[in-house]
Structures are given as structure tokens and as C-alpha cells.
Amino acid sequence: MLIAAFVLNINAIMTYSKIYNRIVNRAKDRKLDLYTEAHHVKPKCMGGSDDKTNLVNLTPEEHYICHLLLAKMYPKNEGLAFAAIMMSGNKKRNNKAYGWLKKNLSEAKKKPKAVCTCKQCGKVWKTFPSHAYRQFCSRKCRGLNDSHEKVTLNCNCCSKKYQVMPYRKEKSRFCSRSCYDKRVSPVES
Numbered sequence: 213m214l215i216a217a218f219v220l221n222i223n224a225i226m227t228y229s230k231i232y233n234r235i236v237n238r239a240k241d242r243k244l245d246l247y248t249e250a251h252h253v254k255p256k257c258m259g260g261s262d263d264k265t266n267l268v269n270l271t272p273e274e275h276y277i278c279h280l281l282l283a284k285m286y287p288k289n290e291g292l293a294f295a296a297i298m299m300s301g302n303k304k305r306n307n308k309a310y311g312w313l314k315k316n317l318s319e320a321k322k323k324p325k326a327v328c329t330c331k332q333c334g335k336v337w338k339t340f341p342s343h344a345y346r347q348f349c350s351r352k353c354r355g356l357n358d359s360h361e362k363v364t365l366n367c368n369c370c371s372k373k374y375q376v377m378p379y380r381k382e383k384s385r386f387c388s389r390s391c392y393d394k395r396v397s398p399v400e401s
Contacts, residue, residue: 232281239268247318249275255282257291272315273308276300347379354379369395 236253248269254260270278276299283289283296326344329336332353339346348354362375365384369391376384386392 228281228285232278232285235270235274235278235281236268239270239274244269244271247272247315251275251278255289255292255295257289257295258286367391 236251239251249272250267251270251274252260252262253266253268256262260266279292279296279299282292286292325338327336327338328344328346328349330349330353331347333349335349335353337349361378363378363381364373364375365381366373367387368385370387372387372391374387386395
């Protein structure tokens with residue numbers, strides 16, 4: 213019985229190896245005009261190098277399958293198991309879902325970025341459109357030094373002193389919402 217289980221395991225590993233080698237060999241000589249990922253034929257955790265001879269370009273689906281095959285072929289190799297888990301995002305995902313995610317991320321990175329200009333130093337930078345609201349390029353320009361010291365101002369309504377962060381001093385005029393309401397929309401009696 214033990215011998216039969218061993219033979220089944222060897223056959224499975226040989227099948228995984230055949231599939232893996234077929235994918236890698238097919239990828240060696242082809243040129244693709246779509247999103248690809250570099251794959252180490254002999255994984256780095258098994259002594260592989262970054263030489264061009266050890267790298268092939270695979271589609272995201274093929275790359276994911278290759279890492280699953282490697283994890284199946286060498287189940288005791290921690291690095292291969294970790295790579296397969298990281299590629300699946302710690303969730304149960306198939307190769308099509310992984311490929312879809314990677315392709316969409318690649319397309320998102322190609323989209324035009326929002327251009328922002330720092331209000332303090334004038335530095336221009338590109339960012340995702342969802343981050344275009346940012347007004348300062350760094351904490352230093354924003355007025356946040358290491359001690360986070362606040363600036364003391366006088367309220368335009370009651371003349372009471374109050375503190376704000378340095379980057380808010382230009383817009384801040386009132387110490388409270390009630391002072392703001394009194395000054396901006398005075399109630400007639």
C-alpha cells in the first residue's frame with residue numbers, strides 16, 4: 213500500500229513537471245504584445261539567478277499556474293508555497309481571476325495621472341486622480357514638523373485665542389462653529 217502511494221505521488225510530480233516545462237518552453241521563443249510577467253525558470257529560492265537564460269515572459273495566468281505547479285512539485289519548499297499564496301492574495305482565486313486583476317492594475321497604471329502643485333513650494337507631481345485633492349507635497353510643506361507644533365491665532369468674532377495646525381492658519385478665522393455662525397450668518401432680532 214505504501215509503495216502504491218509513493219508511485220502515485222511520483223506520477224503526479226512527473227505530470228506537474230511536464231506541464232510546467234511545456235509552459236516554460238513555449239514561452240522561451242515567443243513574443244507577446246500584451247501584458248507579461250517575468251518568471252524565474254529555476255526559482256530564486258532554489259538557487260536560481262536573474263540571468264536572462266533563467267527568465268521567461270509569461271502571461272499572468274501562466275505565471276500563476278507555474279507557481280502553483282512549483283508548489284505542488286516541491287511541497288516542502290517554503291519559498292514556493294509563499295510565492296503561490298502571495299500571488300493568490302491569500303484568497304481562493306483561479307488563474308483567470310488573477311490574470312484579470314493583474315491586467316486591470318496594469319491598465320490603471322497607464323491611465324493619465326492627475327497633476328498637483330504644492331501650495332507651499334510649487335513642486336509639481338503626478339498622482340492618482342483619487343489623490344488629486346492633496347495640496348502639499350510633503351509633511352514639511354504642509355507645516356507638520358516633528359513636534360506637530362500648533363500656531364496660535366485670534367478669533368475674528370470673539371477675539372479669543374485658539375490653536376490650529378500651521379497648514380490651516382490661512383483659512384482659519386474662528387475659534388468655534390458658533391463664532392463662525394454668528395459672524396457669517398448673523399441672526400437678526
